[in-house]
Amino acid sequence: MTDRRSDVVKQDPAAGTATFGVPTQEALEAHLAPYAAHSAQSRGRRYPEAAPSARTEFQRDRDRIVHSTAFRRLEYKTQVFVNHEGDLFRTRLTHSLEVAQIARSVARNLRVNEDLVEAISLAHDLGHTPFGHAGQDALNECMREHGGFEHNLQSLAVVDDLEEHYGAFNGLNLCFETREGILKHCSRENARRLGELGERFLEGRQPSVEAQIANVADEIAYNNHDVDDGLRSGLLTVEQLAEVELWQAHFEAARSDFPQIEGRRLIHETVRRIINTLIVDLIDTTQLNLERHAPASLDAVRSSPALVAHSEAIAAQAAALKRFLFKNLYRHYRVMRMANKARRVVAGLFDAFTDDPRLLPPSYQSSDASRQPRLIAHYIAGMTDRYAVKEYQRLFVIDDN
Template sequence: MSDKTFQFSSITPTSFALEAHLAPYAAHSAESRGRSFEEKPPAARTEFQRDRDRIVHSTAFRRLEYKTQVFVNHEGDLFRTRLTHSLEVAQIARSVARNLRVNEDLVEAISLAHDLGHTPFGHAGQDALNECMRDHGGFEHNLQSLVVVDELEEHYGAFDGLNLCFETREGILKHCSHENALKLGALGERFLNRKQPSIEAQIANVADEIAYNNHDVDDGLRSGLITLDQLADVALWHTHYEAARGEYPKIEGRRLIHETIRRIINTLIVDLIESTSENLARLNPQSVDDVRDAPALVTHSETVAAQATELKRFLYKNLYRHYQVMRMANKAARVVSGLFKAFNDDPRLLPPAYQARGPIAEEFANDPRGSENASGSTQARLIAHYIAGMTDRYALKEYGRLFVIDDN
């Protein structure tokens, strides 16, 4: 992850035409802090559109189809995946960005890339891999998303990764530990100096929460792990559920649930736009740097923020901590931990492509004693990259290949 960037030298006709309507506090392609590797400007799109396109065509983006949020991929065809979640985040974020006259293309790029580094099996997989990596720098899925776009993608002859703009990379890095922020140069400065990212990154961040809270309600009801009776005590749900029943007395079942969730999402989006507009009017930022120096600008009103928090707490207690979810999370953690231990004990079990990415293959070829003499942290990080890139079903199959003797 290089800290050196090449800035863009001029405003292209395309970027001027497509971004002329943007507010002064928005991110403009021509004013980007640039890319790590210098490239010719795009002919028929802006720099942020190029970033979005590269993300959509990446291998890691395609894998999101088979990585899940709460439910493991094989548990049902209708539950959300990281891919459907990312698309929902992008749709919500673009709606907000359009109303605030900020850069929709940058918002979309960040939204589509924010989960590229997530492990299989959702947060259970992430927690398990972080525990495995405890003595080797830990594992942060936001930082892993940055590693994916900076290093691991292999699509271009001139550089590793996707060579995205600074602003897109900044938005992908939603959280970062102090230790890792120190290593990231300019990209880590805002975490050290307690500054904000661009308004586009802030929008993508809140859109992420809106999307996963509401689709987890939908998936939780579909699975039967939470019930309408339980949700009746949650103000945000109750208000819109009763409003939907009042306007359409005859609807029921899935149609009523969808109508309620649709209304909740709309309320959250409209409130976010109105509250953020008030923040912008009060603080009057005139540049991206003003946004970075200001408090968080993209916020809900106090009332709606409290209601959204209540919904989040309900989901944590009743869905994420449900015994059936916990059982699957326990299985997922065992799979991730088992894979890590097997590969760490003998990296020769790794696919050849991953052995060839570092010094591990040569060390093990020359030293039959294995990991005792290998570069421990380098080896562990290589294994973490491999496991984090797995889909749910690939991780399960890989676990079976390593530990299950099949007579067929």
């Protein structure tokens, strides 16, 4: 009888295939453009590890992120609407999945690393506080005299130190390129502290194309799902959106193509078309930028101006939509009321734990007074919306029952 494995074993390793047909990282990424990030050329991990088999380094990063505790918690952290306000609104988890989907589509068309762009997209909000931006602003104010709080840095802290899944190291021990993409913004002071990871902020250099894609995909996702959630909640109306060129052009086109549709179906069709327009324009414009600057390697990308961008016309329309949302949704009185409650919860928790750190779980208590505020920030940032509310009630509400 013929051994079916024999054909696989005899494959030439020089062709990029390892023993028993397991492809090497080079083979898995052979289709990538020269300017893409390649796993085999990664700057590596903080703690050396043996190379993975049957997957690339960036696939390993993505898998570690998906299995992390912080990723699971995103299900109960909100974008604009607090978790208890409804089950149909976006959460940080659904947002991250939408970002990853958009980013992968762009990456595939530009022949850059889909696994890296997915890993960055799924991890970019791991450090976000409960209650969205209101929670972040409140925690930043609480930490003003202790180095401040910024969710990008907190996401990095999560993957570098706070996750506890592996025996050999704290954090997830992700590749440099994944960590670089997570850190979208950074002050010069923090950049100096971060060493190699912060150098690009000091030198005015760019991150990988993959990181740039994830950054723009984030904005595409939240602008459009905030429109959808705003309409679903009743805080926005179709009549208000008529002033937004990007919305109205696609809304009228959807009604022209499908005169019979209305309500939620019409809204979904309009949002779908807007997202498609933004993605196609991003791919086309970025491809032109890549052809113009012709980066021959990832290092050349770092030395180039920002390459991932919309055309001027579409960028202006997207900016107008963003301004509309800021004025009509994020500053809506009902959103502001909830944001005010969120700030009170976060500030109340921080003050209570600062006054008496013994109220904290033991792992967040420190005999070093200078470290205690940051540990409190880690604890609060890791909370889901509902856990933060329950913790606040446990500390401040007397239950007669």
